[in-house]
Amino acid sequence: MKLAHRVVAAAVCATVALVSQQALAQAKKVRIGLAVANLQADFFNQIKQSVEASGKTRGVEIITVDAKGDAALQAGQIKDLLARKIDALIYIPAGASAAGLPVKAARAAKIPVVTVDRNPPDAPGDTFIATDSVAAARTLGDYVVKMTGGKGSVGIIQGQLGTTPEMDRDKGFNEALAKAPGLTVVAKQASQTWLQDEGFKIAQGMLQSNPRITVLFGRADALALGAAQAVKVANLDHKVLVVGFDGDIRGLKAVKSGVLAATMTQRTQAMGRLSLDAALDLLAGKKLPPLQLQPAALTTRENADGYIAEHP
Incomplete structure (x- = not known):
């Protein structure tokens, strides 16, 4: 009987090992x-x-x-x-x-x-x-309305036109601003890369054309960081509220330091x-x-x- 038990046990172990190997092989095939x-x-x-x-x-x-x-x-x-x-x-x-x-x-x-x-x-x-970018951008817009008292001139640095996040963030932010007629969008320009260098160039052009801008919304944190950089070198006589979107690590650190006022952190x-x-x-x-x-x-x-x- 002892021998029989050993044979059965060995067979069970071999079967388990084979099943495990097959499962591993199956996983490796995915x-x-x-x-x-x-x-x-x-x-x-x-x-x-x-x-x-x-x-x-x-x-x-x-x-x-x-x-x-x-x-x-x-x-x-x-x-x-x-x-x-x-x-x-x-x-x-x-x-x-x-x-x-x-x-x-x-x-x-x-x-x-x-x-x-x-x-x-x-x-x-x-x-x-x-991300539910419509709801998130609406929340961000509500924050901008609250922080500005619903008054000011807004510049928007868009992402790539036609992409889902750009369209949804546009919709949500506009819904929030519709509640505050004193906040007027005076400049809006699309980026192609969503990156900081392009955000800087676009924001710089906006501030030169509309030096009374009081709010800049970069549709991504990188664009917002570029906008904040443009505000810094413009030497304006008033504060500009700069907000972003994404919750990138650099964006989060910029929010903590006050370079950006807020962002929406995506999961x-x-x-x-x-x-x-x-x-x-x-x-x-x-x-x-x-x-x-x-x-x-x-x-x-x-x-x-x-x-x-x-x-x-």
Whole structure:
């Protein structure tokens, strides 16, 4: 009997080991493509870090490509990812123009697509994960109305026209300003990169043309930091309230130091984890909602420390 028990025990151990090896092999076969718009932006970097960390924990291979803000380059990168037989695609479009083409290509290859932050209107992802930018921008606008007493001249440095975050932030901010007719938008210009250098140049031009501007809203923290820099070198005789959006680490530190008055902190780490969860759920045949909108938090000097210590 003892021998029989040993044989059975050995067989059980061998079976468990085989099942574990098969599970590991199965996990190793899961390859997720992560196509990021521009890793120069901290927002996208945080999502990348979160997806990769979550993938490592789950034994899922993540193949990341950086479009560097170039939609044509990104289309080629995704074509290569599909050729490499990825199982699912997490896609952050680099721009509005032709953003739907990679989704259509993936769909033709029967590859599920999770879109993040930006969703092509002509070819949306199987599920779209983003901040509820309409609600968040409305909250930010309400803050601006409160801090200015509902009076002043506003300059807006937009993101890329036609992209989901730009359209939604425009809608929400306008809804807030509609309650304060004394706050007038006197300048509005789009950026192409969402980056600080461009924010500086645009804000500088605005302040030269409209030196009485009292509020500058950069649709991303990097644009807002550029705007704050332009205010500093302009040597104006009045204070300008500068606000941003994203909750980037540099933006949060600028809020803490008073360079920016406020930002909206997005849940980038959570969005990264959720995007991988969604990709795996789609692979498992689960039905997901078309929109998975996440809240953002109004961040001022009073609460910036908490988000700097641990980004949501």
